[in-house]
Amino acid sequence: MRRTLQTSRVRLGVAKILFLVIFLVVGGRAFQLQVLQGDKLMRLGQRQHLKEWTVLPRRGAVVDRTGEPLALSLEAQSVYARPQRLQNPGRAGRDLARILKINPAELKRKLSSVKSFVWIKRQISPGEVRQIQALNIEGIGMFYEPRRYYPQGQLAGQVIGFVGRDSEGLEGLELRYNDSLRGETGSSVAERDALGRRVLVEGVEGLQIPPGGDIHLTLDTTLQHLAEKELEVSITKYRAKAGVAIAVEPRTGEILALANYPTFNPNNYSKESPEQRRNRAVTDSFEPGSTFKAILAAAALEEGIVDKEDLFFCEEGKYRYAGRIIHDTHPHGWLPFHKILQVSSNIGFTKVADKLNKERFFKYIEKFGFGQVTGIDMTGEVSGLLRRPETWAGIDLATHAFGQGLSVTPLQMAMAYAAIANGGFLMRPYVVKRAIGPKGEVLMENQPHVVRRVISEKTARSLASMLKEVTNEGGTGTMASVEGFEVAGKTGTAQKVDLVNGGYDAKKRVASFVGFAPADDPRLVLMVLVDEPQANVYGGVVAAPIFQNITRGALRHLGIAAKTPALIPAPAADTEIPLRRLPKRNSQTLVDAGAAPDFVGLSLREAVEKARNLNLRVKIHGNGYVVKQSPGPGGRWHDNGVLVLNLQG
Amino acid sequence: MKTRTANAVSMNPRRVAPAKAERPDRRGRVKGRRHLLGLCTMGFCLFILGLVHVWLRLQVVHMGYVLSTTAKLQGRLEQENRELKVELATLTSPDRLEAMARKRLGLMPPEKGQVIILP
Numbered sequence: 001m002r003r004t005l006q007t008s009r010v011r012l013g014v015a016k017i018l019f020l021v022i023f024l025v026v027g028g029r030a031f032q033l034q035v036l037q038g039d040k041l042m043r044l045g046q047r048q049h050l051k052e053w054t055v056l057p058r059r060g061a062v063v064d065r066t067g068e069p070l071a072l073s074l075e076a077q078s079v080y081a082r083p084q085r086l087q088n089p090g091r092a093g094r095d096l097a098r099i100l101k102i103n104p105a106e107l108k109r110k111l112s113s114v115k116s117f118v119w120i121k122r123q124i125s126p127g128e129v130r131q132i133q134a135l136n137i138e139g140i141g142m143f144y145e146p147r148r149y150y151p152q153g154q155l156a157g158q159v160i161g162f163v164g165r166d167s168e169g170l171e172g173l174e175l176r177y178n179d180s181l182r183g184e185t186g187s188s189v190a191e192r193d194a195l196g197r198r199v200l201v202e203g204v205e206g207l208q209i210p211p212g213g214d215i216h217l218t219l220d221t222t223l224q225h226l227a228e229k230e231l232e233v234s235i236t237k238y239r240a241k242a243g244v245a246i247a248v249e250p251r252t253g254e255i256l257a258l259a260n261y262p263t264f265n266p267n268n269y270s271k272e273s274p275e276q277r278r279n280r281a282v283t284d285s286f287e288p289g290s291t292f293k294a295i296l297a298a299a300a301l302e303e304g305i306v307d308k309e310d311l312f313f314c315e316e317g318k319y320r321y322a323g324r325i326i327h328d329t330h331p332h333g334w335l336p337f338h339k340i341l342q343v344s345s346n347i348g349f350t351k352v353a354d355k356l357n358k359e360r361f362f363k364y365i366e367k368f369g370f371g372q373v374t375g376i377d378m379t380g381e382v383s384g385l386l387r388r389p390e391t392w393a394g395i396d397l398a399t400h401a402f403g404q405g406l407s408v409t410p411l412q413m414a415m416a417y418a419a420i421a422n423g424g425f426l427m428r429p430y431v432v433k434r435a436i437g438p439k440g441e442v443l444m445e446n447q448p449h450v451v452r453r454v455i456s457e458k459t460a461r462s463l464a465s466m467l468k469e470v471t472n473e474g475g476t477g478t479m480a481s482v483e484g485f486e487v488a489g490k491t492g493t494a495q496k497v498d499l500v501n502g503g504y505d506a507k508k509r510v511a512s513f514v515g516f517a518p519a520d521d522p523r524l525v526l527m528v529l530v531d532e533p534q535a536n537v538y539g540g541v542v543a544a545p546i547f548q549n550i551t552r553g554a555l556r557h558l559g560i561a562a563k564t565p566a567l568i569p570a571p572a573a574d575t576e577i578p579l580r581r582l583p584k585r586n587s588q589t590l591v592d593a594g595a596a597p598d599f600v601g602l603s604l605r606e607a608v609e610k611a612r613n614l615n616l617r618v619k620i621h622g623n624g625y626v627v628k629q630s631p632g633p634g635g636r637w638h639d640n641g642v643l644v645l646n647l648q649g
Numbered sequence: 650m651k652t653r654t655a656n657a658v659s660m661n662p663r664r665v666a667p668a669k670a671e672r673p674d675r676r677g678r679v680k681g682r683r684h685l686l687g688l689c690t691m692g693f694c695l696f697i698l699g700l701v702h703v704w705l706r707l708q709v710v711h712m713g714y715v716l717s718t719t720a721k722l723q724g725r726l727e728q729e730n731r732e733l734k735v736e737l738a739t740l741t742s743p744d745r746l747e748a749m750a751r752k753r754l755g756l757m758p759p760e761k762g763q764v765i766i767l768p
Contacts (some may be wrong), residue, residue, distance in 0.1 A: 069738045074731050151738030191713065201713035204720055225743035553758070561766040 031081075051192045056146050057183040059167055060212035062160055062174075064221045065256075065433065069151055071160055071174070071266075073167070076123040076147035079132060083113050085139035092137050096120060099131045122165055131624045148174075156224050157264035158279040159378070159431060161353075163353040171277060172266075173215065173432065176379050180435040180443055184213030213437045218254035218430060223247055223554050227259035230549045231528070235261050238533035238542050240511075244281045244551060250516060252448040253427030255376070256524070256554075273521040282374075282381040285407035286510045286529065289494030289539070290344045292403030294467060295416060296353055297341055299364035302459045302543040305355050306468060308338045312348045316641030317349040326350055342469040344476045344491065346402045355403035358389040363399065368416040369426050370408050376429040377446065384408040395612045403494060410512075414527035417514045420464060421488075421522035423457040425450045464488045468519045471544075480513050480544035482552045484562025488522075489515015489547065491539035496532070509537035512620045513547045517555060518563065524554050598633035599626045599645055607645055622647040 015420070033041060035325040062071035079100070088093055089111040110118045123145055124132075132142065146167045150160065159643045161172015169178035171325070188210035189197045227245040235243045240261075247257040264276040278284070300306045317331030328345050340348030353361055365371065371386030385407040399405040411429060419426045428449040435443040455463075466490035471481040476491040496508035512529040516522040528543040536542055597614060599607050607626050611618045619642050628646040631637055739745070750756040 068741075071735060072731060072735050075717070075728055114702065149735045151735050152742045153739075153744065155744065198717045199710060199713035200716040200720060201709050204716060221717055222743055225747070229744075229747075295677070361680060377693075556759070556766075559766055 001094075002640060005526035026058045046330060049191055049193075050189050051196075051198070052187050052189050053198060055186045055188060055209040056144060057077060057185045058211035059146060059148065059163070059183050060181045060214040060435075060438075062181070062215050062217065064217050064219045064224075065254075066220065067242060068221045070156060070217070070219075070221070072149050072151065072521075074149055075144045077129045077142040078122040078145050079120040079124060079140065079142050080117050081111055081118050081120050082116060082139045082141070083111050084116060086111060086140055087512055088407045090261060091130050092135075092140060095135055095137070096132070096140070099128055099135075100124065115493035123603065130132065148266075153267065154265040155221065155228065155256065156219055156261040157266050158260045158277060159219065159258050160266060161379075162266035162269040166293040171187045172279065172379065173217075173377075176377055177215050177435065180215060181212045184209050211438050213435045213443050214432045215435045215648070218249075218256065218433050219258065220256050220557070222557050223257040223550075224259060226557070227257040227550050228263065230260045230262070230546050230553075231259050232263070234542065234546045235530060235533075238511075238530065238535045240530045240534065240542070241532040242280060243546075244284075244529045245533060245546065246281050246410055246527045247550070248414050248418050248429060248527075250421035250427070250522050250525045251417065253415070253429045254433070254448075255429055255431045255552075258431070280376065281410045282376060282378050283409075284529070285382055285384040286512075287406065287494040287497070288403040288408050288413055288493035289510065289512065290346075290402055291413060291490045291514050291539070292406075292408075292421065293341060293344065293349050293401065294463065294490050295365060295368050295370075296349055296356070296361060296401050296462050297337075297466065298368075298420060298455050298459060299361055300337075300352050301462055302364070302455045303356060303360055306337050308336065308462060310337045310352050311335065312337065312340055312345075314340070314345045314347045317347070321350050321351065321354075321398050324395045324398075326398055338466040338469060340412075341466050341490070342472075344470075344474045346398075349401040350398040353397050358392055358397045358400075361397065362389040364434050364454070365400070365406075367426070367452065368412075368419060368450065370406070370412055370416070374409075374411055374415055374429050375451075377432050382409060384412060394610075401490060410527050410529045413512075413514055414525055416517060417489075417527065418525045419454045420460050420467070421516040421525050422460075424453050424455040424460045426454050429567055456600050464516075464519055464522075467515065471515070475547075477515070477544050477547075479540060480515060480547040481515065482517060482548055482553075482555065485517050485551075485555060486519040486563065487515055487517045487551065488519040489513055489544075491544060493537060493539045503518075506533050511537055511539040511542035513539050515547060515551075517551050518560065523558055524551065525561055526551055526554070592627075595634045596629070596631040596637060596643060599629045599643070600633060603627050604647055607647075614644050616642060618643045618645055620645050620647065 022186050044094060056075060058385040059073040061069055061073070063069050079096070081092075083089065090108070093104060093108045093111050093338075096102075097107045102121060107120065110120065113638070120140070121218050129142065145165070148163045148167070150157070150162075159172055161174040162170055163174050164170050167182070169175035169181065174181065191198055219312065227247060231243045231245045234240075243259075243261040245257065245259040246255065247252070249256055258279075258281050260278070260280050262276045264272050269277070282311065289395075301308075311334050313334050314328060314332035316333060317328040319326045324374075326346050328347050330343065332343060332345055332348070335343070335345065335348060337348075337352070340352070371383055373381045373383045387396070387406065392405075396405050415426060415429055428451050430446040430449075432444075432446055434445040437443045465488075469475055470477040470490055472485045474479070477489055480489055481487050490513070492510070492512040492514070494510045494512070495504040496510060497503070498505040498508075510529060510531055511533050512527070514525070514527040516525040526547055528546045530542050530546070533542045586640055597610070597616075599610065602610060603625055604620070604623060607620070621644070624647045625646055631648075
């Protein structure tokens with residue numbers, strides 16, 4: 001019994017020691033793993049089941065004033081290779097070259113590289129992705145990258161600019177508003193399973209990286225297209241080097257269209273030349289030529305130096321001033337001031353400038369914004385070249401009077417005419433209306449900004465009425481007139497400086513037209529400039545028709561009704577039309593005073609036209625074609641003398 | 650029966666001692682049973698709690714998978730939506746529409762007086 005008891009005690013003791021040793025070993029191991037190697041092992045473990053997922057920045061969109069997208073971002077896949085892992089580089093190279101349409105020799109060189117990673121092609125199309133996935137080649141992989149698309153192609157290409165492969169703006173509004181558009185790059189750490197799949201056990205908050213904001217432009221896609229198309233047609237016709245068209249809303253300074261030629265497609269920015277990428281409206285300056293005469297006219301009227309009807313002798317086309325001979329294109333004798341502007345007499349304006357003097361003239365040149373940047377929200381704007389009056393030679397007053405000896409940007413000229421159009425206020429132009437954040441919050445908003453009052457409203461109205469004559473019969477800008485509207489504007493034909501030999505080039509010219517419409521209630525200021533036209537060089541022939549075509553389409557698009565009777569729109573249904581008696585009637589329109597004429601079958605427009613020609617009062621019901629009339633055809637008139645037409649269809 | 654019990658008791662030295670000591674009274678035994686019952690209940694609760702924890706953990710992982718799949722689907726749909734926007738904008742660009750209107754439909758810009766602007 002005692003022996004059994006002792007044996008049990010020994011066993012218990014051994015068990016105790018055994019358990020103690022096991023505990024110490026386990027405890028020691030635990031200490032080693034948890035304390036001594038804890039951090040390292042934790043990192044190793046996390047590396048196995050946690051993975052950092054990069055969230056690509058999502059760049060905001062660029063849309064026009066109606067919400068039409070001009071720039072959007074997508075995620076595109078880029079193909080890479082790990083040359084060391086390729087089993088059969090030759091075959092892989094042939095297959096990839098065929099799918100991606102790249103040079104097989106160059107691809108072979110890449111795949112034979114000793115590097116561990118090489119890009120094959122960046123940002124490929126979804127079709128190419130599917131074909132490469134189908135190949136399933138070990139060592140070839142794909143990676144998502146953001147890609148910028150410009151769905152309208154070349155439309156406003158120079159204005160919008162473009163982004164690089166890293167989604168950073170490089171030119172245009174993409175660069176100017178990069179901070180608003182860019183969006184944030186982020187990453188989130190999430191668990192992954194044995195197959196490498198992401199398991200979002202911590203929720204999706206980590207993935208919520210805010211995208212970039214959208215920017216809303218003042219540009220109107222339709223007007224922009226119209227301006228680009230008309231510019232291209234005329235530049236091709238006159239074999240010109242380049243051209244610019246700028247449409248501005250004169251009361252606010254909003255840029256409605258800004259067209260450049262040659263055009264630039266930001267989708268292929270790497271293939272386009274810097275010449276095409278340049279936004280000439282703000283980066284290039286030109287001698288303005290006769291369009292600048294309106295600035296002198298404004299200064300002279302504002303200072304009370306001249307009146308519209310003041311007479312000037314235009315020396316029959318040849319005038320000696322400050323030791324030089326000044327010529328007019330056509331000789332003129334005595335002309336009132338408004339006629340001098342209408343025929344664009346250099347001699348007349350030299351005399352006006354002489355009366356005004358150079359200091360006062362220069363004051364207005366500066367007040368109109370020349371020689372300084374307009375402050376438009378675009379990159380690369382230049383201020384033009386303006387010399388102070390102290391440095392002017394005697395002839396400079398005359399040359400400045402007809403727009404030579406200084407350089408201005410097309411945008412500066414457009415804004416100066418906008419000041420004349422809106423009653424005398426120089427506005428700051430802008431092309432971005434607002435930037436909207438991802439939650440709909442307004443990040444930035446441009447409001448109309450008056451830089452200064454330049455001239456009084458009276459002067460502006462007086463000058464506008466003078467500029468109207470330029471597009472009327474006898475003026476230099478008749479080809480800029482638009483049927484049904486009164487147009488105010490000025491032509492310009494400037495010589496270009498010969499940069500090699502000095503002085504002016506004998507052949508190179510800049511043709512321009514700048515004006516606004518409707519003249520009495522301007523809704524649109526348009527500046528058109530054509531650089532080095534070959535077939536014809538005159539602003540009134542080359543630039544004025546572009547102005548006419550763009551303005552005609554723009555006024556129609558803006559819904560501005562014509563003023564003259566020929567374009568009065570058809571009356572709405574159920575309205576009584578008072579028609580005045582015409583002084584003459586031709587034989588065809590004469591009707592029997594006792595019998596009503598036949599209107600049945602005529603369209604609304606034809607019926608109104610016929611009634612107008614016959615001096616009849618009509619009352620219209622419905623739309624379409626006349627199906628019934630009262631009194632009927634040939635019937636007797638009612639006492640009130642009104643012809644009632646019922647239309648259908 | 651009594652003899653066997655006595656033998657069993659005598660073989661275990663630990664149980665011999667209490668047998669020699671004063672026997673616990675009835676209240677003490679009841680108290681001991683209650684303690685045991687409490688411990689068992691606690692153990693059972695801990696066991697159930699453990700099961701619930703494991704079940705919840707499985708649910709979290711399952712929901713993580715669902716969330717991951719849904720997030721991926723959302724991303725794909727958003728990408729598709731953006732692709733469609735690009736396609737729509739490309740197809741409705743003024744340049745393309747004008748070319749189609751002229752070539753396919755034979756349309757021309759309206760002539761003088763053909764446009765009615767409603768008041």
